[in-house]
Amino acid sequence: MEILGIDVGGSGIKGAIVDTVKGELITERYRIPTPKPATPDAVIETIEAIINNFDWHGPVGCGFPAAVKNEIVKTASNIDHSWIGINASARIEKKTGCPTHLVNDVDAAGIAEAEFGAGKDRYGTIFMAAFGTGIGTAVFHNQQLVPNTELGHIPLNGMVAEDYAANSIRENEGLCWKTWGRRVNEYLQLIESLLWPDLIIIGGGVSKKFNEFESYINVESTVVPAESRQPCRNYWFRAGC
Missing domain, CATH: 3.30.420.40 (ATPase, nucleotide binding domain)
Incomplete structure (x- = not known):
């Protein structure tokens, strides 16, 4: 279809x-x-x-x-x-x-990852964070979506997390990959302390640059970039999603 x-x-x-x-x-x-x-x-x-x-x-x-x-x-x-x-x-x-x-x-991007991408055939708890203008999130347990989590808005270092670690902040403040990668790590460490995911998927356009900041991420969960990175492919892979 x-x-x-x-x-x-x-x-x-x-x-x-x-x-x-x-x-x-x-x-x-x-x-x-x-x-x-x-x-x-x-x-x-x-x-x-x-x-x-x-x-x-x-x-x-x-x-x-x-x-x-x-x-x-x-x-x-x-x-x-x-x-x-x-x-x-x-x-x-x-x-x-x-x-x-x-x-x-x-949520739609996460469903695409669970169906076709980095989360395919993965069970346990999967957390996806898309770093763009803000930080969008999706949470799955045993391939079942918990909708509308909006965990980019949790407090981090005295501000909303996406105002500290979104990709737009990296661009607007001219942050190097090391500085920004450490901010992403702080965010993921906070998420890990709340959800203890088995897999973390990094989404958004910045996922194509995952190798630039991967070395600054230090969490227990497995962390991988999204595989369905083309806009619209990640979002609407099936009707009535």
Whole structure:
């Protein structure tokens, strides 16, 4: 089955048509910068532009940077706060005519890793952290997702963890890999003390640079980079995820 996968990120909104059986992109991704401010109307207009780019009329799967419950947005750390309480799927469907399903972006990425990537056939507790504009997280136990964990927002060194160790902080502050890698390690050590995962998967675009900071990570858990690193492939590998 094919769907149009859309990833709403803090800096860009990406889309591609996805083979949901193989977990592969059928087309090249199409990216539009995330509007500022990222209000519902502005983001949905951008999503509509992506749908129109592919001349798409079928189902849409949307990975969204927020806790999502029954299609309703519950949090807003990297999008406009006016999203909170909105049934985003219904709004997108009304605007585009395409049936849409919404889910937390890193939950979707984690499901892809569990199905096709670094978490395939792995049991016990798996923790995924995607380092980007913020820190998105997903938690699995014996391949079952615990949704909407949002553990990038826990306190670390007197601030919200993602304000200390997100990849955007590395870029904005010009941190070297060593300094930033040690911050990531502090975050993972805190997570380990809370969850004691068997496997930690590092996601986000920075996973392609894992070798740059791997040596600064010192936790008991096995730590590996995500394998499904193409935008949209990580997020929507099967319909109705």
